[in-house]
Amino acid sequence: MSACVFCEIVAGNAPADRVYEDDEILAFLDIRPITRGHTLVIPKHHAPELDDLDAELGTRLFRVGHRLALAVRRSDLRADGANLAINDGKAAFQTVAHTHLHVVPRRHGDKLRFAGGLILRRSTEPEATAAAIRAGLERLEAER
Numbered sequence: 466m467s468a469c470v471f472c473e474i475v476a477g478n479a480p481a482d483r484v485y486e487d488d489e490i491l492a493f494l495d496i497r498p499i500t501r502g503h504t505l506v507i508p509k510h511h512a513p514e515l516d517d518l519d520a521e522l523g524t525r526l527f528r529v530g531h532r533l534a535l536a537v538r539r540s541d542l543r544a545d546g547a548n549l550a551i552n553d554g555k556a557a558f559q560t561v562a563h564t565h566l567h568v569v570p571r572r573h574g575d576k577l578r579f580a581g582g583l584i585l586r587r588s589t590e591p592e593a594t595a596a597a598i599r600a601g602l603e604r605l606e607a608e609r
């Protein structure tokens with residue numbers, strides 16, 4: 466049993482609502498979302514901080530975050546934008562020591578809802594939300 470919860474998710478030993486996976490990257494819903502569809506993108510390899518992350522893997526990590534930002538716009542979540550962020554290190558309030566990129570869907574005029582989400586961080590319909598994002602990725606793929 467790994468001490469790292471995200472490694473446990475990668476290994477399939479801890480539950481997660483997965484939205485994307487390839488050989489090196491995994492994306493799943495944040496258990497305490499700020500907005501609906503708040504997703505975490507992680508390298509499957511355990512890299513606690515950016516200092517430990519291979520630069521090429523960092524590029525792949527962002528590429529998936531980029532696609533998710535496009536996918537939530539095309540999904541039934543009907544996002545108008547997204548906040549992408551990495552809290553790197555305890556000094557930056559990183560709480561899970563396995564590098565992760567937050568993708569937080571945003572809507573025009575959602576300032577109050579966003580502020581409330583920062584406090585409440587409540588998950589609603591995670592399975593349907595993950596399915597909507599996967600469908601958004603498929604729509605994005607179909608544009609190629």
Ligand code: AMP
Pocket residue numbers: 470479481494495496497498505551552558559560561562
């Ligand atoms: P950070 O403060 O950037 O380290 O964010 C860690 C994030 O991981 C938080 O938004 C948590 O809600 C999220 N989190 C912690 N444990 C889990 C889990 N088991 N599954 C999904 N998200 C998690």
Ligand code: ZN
Pocket residue numbers: 469470471472473510511512562563
């Ligand atoms: Zn880990």
